[in-house]
Amino acid sequence: MTEHRFIGTVIRATGSWYEVLSGDETVRCRIRGRLRLKGIRSTNPVVVGDRVVCEAEEEGDYAICSIEPRRNYVIRRASNLSKESHIIAANVDRALLVATLFRPETAREFIDRFLVTCEAYKIPVTIALAKIDLARRDPNAVADFHRTYEGAGYRVVELSATEGEGVEAIRSWIGEGTTLVSGNSGVGKSTLIGALDPTIDARTGEISESHHKGKHTTTFSTMYRLRSGGSIIDTPGIKGFGLIDIDGAELWHYFPEMIGRSGACRFYNCTHTHEPGCAVAEAVRAGGIAPSRYESYLKILDEDDKYRK
Structure with a gap:
């Protein structure tokens, strides 16, 4: 029986109501007032993975009245509000980025x-290169993907969920704790997720033939417990x-392959964009850093500068 006041974990967020797990019981809660986290202008103050304090109300419903401090979170700029953010999930142990060629x-x-x-x-990340059965039609593209991201220090697991390839490797990597599963639609x-645990009913969809883009199949973020242990957050x-x-000025710190080379730059405050004697730029020319990664670095610097002002 749910107590008058309890601390639980948000396992589903719909924007107006939240499902909070307390022990083995799921309680439907709303937000009390306007919760805001200090220093974070977010479109969604409560997210899946949050530890929250809930209290019973007179009418019998429960309300989230406060959020426990977060260990971490995955955040992005809101698509239509440049000065606000959208938090994808909180308190995760690792992230699995599902990508396709x-x-x-x-x-x-x-x-x-x-x-x-x-x-x-x-937050440690593994990349699942999904639909590998399709991707192998272009072995050069597959090899380039491995070279790019394994060269940057990330693990890449080839995955065909429909054929079962790579599923056990991902299940073993997930282990205990909470794993965020993210990626584009489709x-x-x-x-x-269905291959990892067939008891989970996560909807699937087809690809739009007109634009080869995925249809949105998951409407709200949801945390699932796996029978094999641990939890995953489907976004x-x-x-x-x-x-x-x-x-x-700190962006290059988050490109692991740049960190190992920056010490050899001529200038200690090198931005790795135009300076002579830049070891990072030299590594790009020599093939030690993938050109696409360096291009992303330059583009992020250029396009996102206006949002940091």
Whole structure:
């Protein structure tokens, strides 16, 4: 029986009502007043993964009255509000980014922006290269993807959820704790979740033939417990990933392959954009850093500068 006041974990957020797990019981709650986190201008103050304090109200409903301090969170700039943010999930132990080379194609810049955010909040990431059965029709593209992201220090798992390839490797990597599963619409997140645990009813959808883009199948973020242990957070498909609260002078700190080379730059305050004697730029020319990663770095610096002013 739910107590008058309890602390639980938000496992589903719909924008107006929230499902909070307390022990083995799920309680439907609303937000009391206007909760705001200090220093964060967010379109969604309560997110999946939050530890929250809930209290019973006179009419029998429950309300979230406060949020416990977060260990971390994954955040992006709100798509239509440049000065506000949208928090995807909180208190996660690791992130799994699901990407595809075909039907649909995941943009490299999207991947890089997601990785930068996880690096900034010290969340380890593994990349699942999904629909690998389709991708192998272009072995050069597959090899380039591995070279780019494994060269940057990330693990890449080839995945075909429909055929079962890579599922056990991902299940083993997830282990205990909470894993955020993210990616564009149509890359197969829900199919993967169903393969990890067939008892989970995460909806799947098809790809739009006209634009080869995914249809949105997950409407709200939801946390699921896996029978094999641990929990996963399934998120709606994300179209864009604008960075927020990352200083341009520190951006290169979140590209692991740049960190190891920056010490050899001629200038200690090198921005890795135009300076002579830049070891990072030299590594790009020599093939040690993937050109697409460096291009993402330059583009993030250029396009996001207006949001940091």
